[in-house]
Amino acid sequence: MWVDIDEASCKSSTLSLGICRQSVSTGEKMIMARAVSLIATVLLTAGIVTGTAVGPAAAATPCPSGEVCMYEGYNFTGTMRYMWPVEPGDCAGLTFKVLSVHNRSFEFQRLWANGNCTASNVLVAPGGKIGRPNFVVRSIGGR
Incomplete structure (x- = not known):
């Protein structure tokens, strides 16, 4: 003891x-x-213990308002991580697999297949969701 x-x-x-x-x-x-x-x-x-800029949360946890939530499984399943929206013209490479995204921010966010905001992409409007993109998301860029 x-x-x-x-x-x-x-x-x-x-x-x-x-x-x-x-x-x-x-x-x-x-x-x-x-x-x-x-x-x-x-x-x-x-909420006393905090993580880094990208914080993990349980999939059952609702996506916080103002955040971009990324899930390791299709259709918003698996581990959820969230971050502030990426500013227009900027790119944020991801170090984890993302298979669905809920954009609860007030900014358009573009999901990219490569880690440097290149290749296939899809635009997610504020409040929008992508439950099954045609690629594994490797980076996010502002509009």
Whole structure:
């Protein structure tokens, strides 16, 4: 189990919160793992823990207003990631597979088959959805 002890007693096992590790049984480890998982879930659900500019979310999570939501599966299934709309004339290469897009931004967004906004493309209007494009989306550009 985790216990608070004075700093002098903490050696190389010190965590950033000033809590030290001690030997624990397998049962106690399972309880701690469940507790940590529950805390992480609560923090993520509350929005306290944030990601990078492109954040993942569960597919059941609605696409936030003002964002461009990208799904790893057809017809808005699988992992959802979202980002701010790309400005006109700019290009954002994607490092993950995108098979459907919901544009909840107020900007037109163009989906591209190549990572540098070239090749096959399709325009998605503000509020529009593409559930099954004819290609894997590799980049997004503003109009």
